[in-house]
Amino acid sequence: MAAVTHAVEDYLKVIWKLSHRGREDERVPVGDIATHLRVSAPSVTGMVQKLQGMGLVQYARYDGVRLSAKGRKIALEIVRHHRLWELYLHTRLGVPLDRVDVEAERLEHVLSDDMEELLSRALGDPTHDPHGDPIPTKSGALGAVRGEPLPGLSLATPAVVTHVSDRHADKLRYLVTLGLVPGARVVLLQRAPFGGPLTVRVGRKRCAIDPELAALVRVSEESPAATGPKRRRAR
Amino acid sequence: MAAVTHAVEDYLKVIWKLSHRGREDERVPVGDIATHLRVSAPSVTGMVQKLQGMGLVQYARYDGVRLSAKGRKIALEIVRHHRLWELYLHTRLGVPLDRVDVEAERLEHVLSDDMEELLSRALGDPTHDPHGDPIPTKSGALGAVRGEPLPGLSLATPAVVTHVSDRHADKLRYLVTLGLVPGARVVLLQRAPFGGPLTVRVGRKRCAIDPELAALVRVSEESPAATGPKRRRAR
DNA sequence: AGTGTCCTTTAGGGTAGCCTAAATGTCAAC
DNA sequence: GTTGACATTTAGGCTACCCTAAAGGACACT
Numbered sequence: 001m002a003a004v005t006h007a008v009e010d011y012l013k014v015i016w017k018l019s020h021r022g023r024e025d026e027r028v029p030v031g032d033i034a035t036h037l038r039v040s041a042p043s044v045t046g047m048v049q050k051l052q053g054m055g056l057v058q059y060a061r062y063d064g065v066r067l068s069a070k071g072r073k074i075a076l077e078i079v080r081h082h083r084l085w086e087l088y089l090h091t092r093l094g095v096p097l098d099r100v101d102v103e104a105e106r107l108e109h110v111l112s113d114d115m116e117e118l119l120s121r122a123l124g125d126p127t128h129d130p131h132g133d134p135i136p137t138k139s140g141a142l143g144a145v146r147g148e149p150l151p152g153l154s155l156a157t158p159a160v161v162t163h164v165s166d167r168h169a170d171k172l173r174y175l176v177t178l179g180l181v182p183g184a185r186v187v188l189l190q191r192a193p194f195g196g197p198l199t200v201r202v203g204r205k206r207c208a209i210d211p212e213l214a215a216l217v218r219v220s221e222e223s224p225a226a227t228g229p230k231r232r233r234a235r
Numbered sequence: 236m237a238a239v240t241h242a243v244e245d246y247l248k249v250i251w252k253l254s255h256r257g258r259e260d261e262r263v264p265v266g267d268i269a270t271h272l273r274v275s276a277p278s279v280t281g282m283v284q285k286l287q288g289m290g291l292v293q294y295a296r297y298d299g300v301r302l303s304a305k306g307r308k309i310a311l312e313i314v315r316h317h318r319l320w321e322l323y324l325h326t327r328l329g330v331p332l333d334r335v336d337v338e339a340e341r342l343e344h345v346l347s348d349d350m351e352e353l354l355s356r357a358l359g360d361p362t363h364d365p366h367g368d369p370i371p372t373k374s375g376a377l378g379a380v381r382g383e384p385l386p387g388l389s390l391a392t393p394a395v396v397t398h399v400s401d402r403h404a405d406k407l408r409y410l411v412t413l414g415l416v417p418g419a420r421v422v423l424l425q426r427a428p429f430g431g432p433l434t435v436r437v438g439r440k441r442c443a444i445d446p447e448l449a450a451l452v453r454v455s456e457e458s459p460a461a462t463g464p465k466r467r468r469a470r
Numbered sequence: 471a472g473t474g475t476c477c478t479t480t481a482g483g484g485t486a487g488c489c490t491a492a493a494t495g496t497c498a499a500c
Numbered sequence: 501g502t503t504g505a506c507a508t509t510t511a512g513g514c515t516a517c518c519c520t521a522a523a524g525g526a527c528a529c530t
Contacts, residue, residue: 002485002486005486005487007486007487007488029507029508030507030508030509031506031507031508039487039488039489040488040489040490041507041508041509042488042489042490042508042509042510042511043487043488043489044508045508045509045510046487046488046509047486047487047488050486061495061508061509062494062495062496062507062508062509089350092327092357093350093353093354093357094353094357095349095350095353099349103347103350106345107342107345109345110341110342110345112338114330114334115324115328115330115338118328118329118330119328122327122329237515237516238516240516240517242516242517242518264477264478265477265478265479266476266477266478274517274518274519275518275519275520276477276478276479277478277479277480277481277518277519277520278517278518278519279478280478280479280480281479281517281518282516282517282518285516296478296479296525297477297478297479297525297526
């Protein structure tokens with residue numbers, strides 16, 4: 001059987017991500033994979049056929065792709081690598097939150113099983129990465145993203161940020177400048193009418209933020225200790 | 236101009252290493268490169284011609300290869316990456332000394348400039364890796380390997396290990412079990428005649444070691460603080 | 471100079487992964 | 501049920517890197 005190359009890992013990871021957009025485990029269109037990998041559609045078709053030959057995906061022409069159990073296992077391994085590296089880079093090297101993703105993108109392919117073990121242990125066998133995304137366990141179990149979207153928070157209720165979406169690097173960068181990162185204490189002070197901006201206290205500062213952007217931030221009213229990943233640097 | 240791929244980096248690094256075996260900057264035979272990269276000779280010829288086209292080496296048929304200034308710069312960058320990662324893996328993750336090399340082999344190709352900066356800083360801008368090999372500076376300056384070969388040490392003189400060759404993984408592994416790693420305190424107690432084994436005290440233990448093997452270990456009589464890289468775990 | 475040995479190079483192929491252009495399928499709207 | 505818009509696949513090619521087999525150069529020994 002053909003080898004699991006970096007490219008194969010990238011494909012499996014993207015397929016995994018895209019099949020989790022809605023609530024259910026969906027078939028992923030070839031075109032979406034192409035877009036997300038910044039690769040042409042024909043390239044995806046070719047690779048996907050190869051992946052099927054390796055037993056990593058199910059694929060029917062003109063009908064999208066689905067991971068097999070074996071494919072999902074590899075995908076989750078890569079996601080685990082990625083998120084462990086992210087946490088490491090952020091907490092130990094002080095890499096800013098909005099840059100850990102790109103760096104981890106390359107490191108995720110370069111982590112032997114032994115190293116994974118050591119890395120995880122050095123981090124205290126963490127359950128969530130610095131964005132608040134759950135880190136799959138070695139056996140492939142995946143926790144949930146905690147908290148609720150910030151715009152849904154009750155007014156004047158102290159809460160802690162549990163998750164910031166890393167999907168859009170530019171938006172993330174801005175949220176970081178506002179201090180809206182996992183572990184930060186927030187209070188929703190005011191909701192302007194007609195979908196207008198939210199006024200939020202973040203730590204000791206106060207800011208106004210569009211609800212659409214705020215929706216990328218999740219918060220929880222639970223005690224801070226049990227909720228966010230430990231952080232050492234804000235940026 | 237063609238891109239500096241992983242393979243290109245590997246070639247440059249090996250050429251750099253092989254050109255430093257003797258005291259002078261030598262031309263490196265194609266065959267040696269092939270052996271060290273575990274690749275066929277024709278593959279090396281092809282690649283070396285390509286490298287010349289990129290201005291990274293000088294190359295004349297049947298007469299070996301030499302790095303250009305540009306090539307040496309890249310090679311030293313890779314060596315710097317490699318040794319920074321080695322130190323990091325060893326001191327921060329507890330990767331055993333005899334395994335840091337293989338892991339760093341893959342990580343060295345995956346380190347952006349920003350990350351290199353942060354990694355180096357997190358390590359206290361170190362000058363030597365856990366084997367005692369010097370880490371090139373960002374500008375390409377390379378320190379020396381410190382100390383003298385253990386067999387040359389005066390009898391009964393306390394010394395500190397400054398360097399252990401990582402060229403042979405199996406021998407290194409054995410030296411590690413003896414405790415002959417940078418930072419260890421040693422005393423040469425006895426030299427058997429006719430090239431027989433040396434008796435050495437390593438820390439509180441005592442061992443007999445073949446001089447040829449002992450030659451892979453370098454020691455210095457200087458004070459320990461100024462000499463070995465800091466270590467946290469022996470294996 | 472001739473010859474054998476040991477490198478090294480040339481010749482010809484293979485795989486992985488990407489591309490563009492052209493052909494083909496799908497689906498909704500008429 | 502045809503048509504047009506759009507997604508997808510097929511066809512053909514490119515680059516990077518590796519291989520084996522066979523040809524060619526270097527060098528020492530006679």
